Amino acid sequence: MIKTGLKGSKTVYTFPGTEKEAKNRIKWRENVVAYTFLGPALLLLLLFLIIPAIMSVYYAFTDYYLLTPDTRKFVGLDNFINLFKDPIFLKSLANTLKFVVWVIPLQIGAALGLALLLNKQRKANTFFKVAYFSPVVMSLVVISVLWLYLLNPNEGIINNVLTYFGVSAQPFLTSPKQAMFTIVFVSAWQGAGFQMLIFLAGLQNIPGDVYEAAQLDGMNKWQRFIYITLPLLKPTSIFIFITTLIGAFKLLVQPMVMTQGGPVNSTMTVVYYIYQTGFTDRMVGYASSIALLFGTIIGLVTLAQRKLVKEEDD
């Protein structure tokens, strides 16, 4: 019998063997219990995250075609060389960057603006908050399909309103020039409400007496915003910036549902292209090389975020 006993109390061992053996036995038992608790999570992470990630890296250097796995062979850097000669990949990279560059200021700016507007005692605030937050509640598929109807060039309500105000009807998603900007707008529209709430929480954490002191020192509203609100909002802003950035890099559902990457690949994104080459065209090797390249970039950005946030905390 083993009595594991209380910490600090004198444990009595009533089985043969030295005290050291007993300790080893307890330790072994502790390990068995702990790994039983870790087991399911470890197994699932291994199967669906760690092994796929390692496989991705390996496949990137092979010509793996899903339907002929037996003829798979190592091709060195061929995939990566082809990648930079592939006009659709280069286009998807440019499109993704274009999306990131436009959606970040638009979405974060909107979120901050809404939060500042709401950061005030007002009876109707709950109503406005719910209104701004409402797009967050809808799934990406739902908002993509919904906007497809709203933006219909002929019958859509947006063009009806535009023509009512004397603006000519726009092609939106059917134009290579406008399609990506339309997706930028829809994405920012959907995401801003959520970040507004995070900004609002950040704003409400700023103690009121800081503002009072500044007011006594003769600072006007604008100065208080620049010298107090913005610096104190920095940790929140960094968090929002990085999470939006990473999310924006992974753009997939909106172009998939709204434009299928068109017209003329103007909304093809990197993750969508990974899906198309790897899943639709079954060129697993080639898709993996894109995934490896792009995953590394996103991974580095995430790592930078941790460093930044840590410095903020210290």
Added chain:
Amino acid sequence: MRRKFGPLTILEYICLVLLAVLFIFPLFWMIASSMKPEAEVYNNMNSIKAFLPSFHPSDWFISYKQVLTRFHLLGYIINSLFYGLCVAAGSVIINGMAGYAFAKLNFNGKRVLFGLLLALLIVPLETILISQFTIVHKLGLVDTRLAVILPALAGAFNIYLFRNFFMAIPAEIIESAKLDGANTWQIFLRIMLPMSKPAVATVGTLAFIGSWNDYIWPLMVLTDKSKFPIQVAITAINSTEPVYTNQVMAVLTISTIPLILIYIVAQRYILEGIGGSGTGIK
């Protein structure tokens, strides 16, 4: 002293209202269009009528009846509920167990595994979709419900969240439970989980929402329509001729109702989970 209704205040309210219209009009249009005959949807586009349901209440639910008979909508909703509940319950148990081990149990390799866990937070899931699919393919799970559920269960972030919550539970409580003869499993189920209700609610809710909204993964692993979750069904319905706007809007509305309910009930936990953790991932 500023007057109560200065010009600035009025300007503020105009901004607030115009922005509210911008953010909420699609939702209104979606619901209103689902509650009128197809011919009326594109009438009166320039009047407030576009945002009002039919003036005949008997017309309100016709499109709903039509989609419910044309498509196995109820089946898709039940599928989504099933996937969502399995993923939510599974996430809480599996990640909770692992979080408990990291927080309160001693074992060999703890530091290494915890380091690995933190490293896993960086892996962008979207980029390994293809090799995840090849794994599911090799396991013979393609076109099974398990293929939708299993990969969604374990998550590094959720394990980390549970671990942080469990760390805060004092050791004395665990010791006294041990004295009362409770084993590790009982301690986990009767003490750790009940004492961490916010963590359970956060992980459960976010897992459900994530599963409900997931599109690309079920689209990849399922081919049998009867197993489709609602999100995949939406795009299938939207491309099944003849496409009627009022019917599509009815489907969109139905698929959004569960989410609205969840956001109302669990809003506190959802915010704490993502937003409130603010600098959560350290």
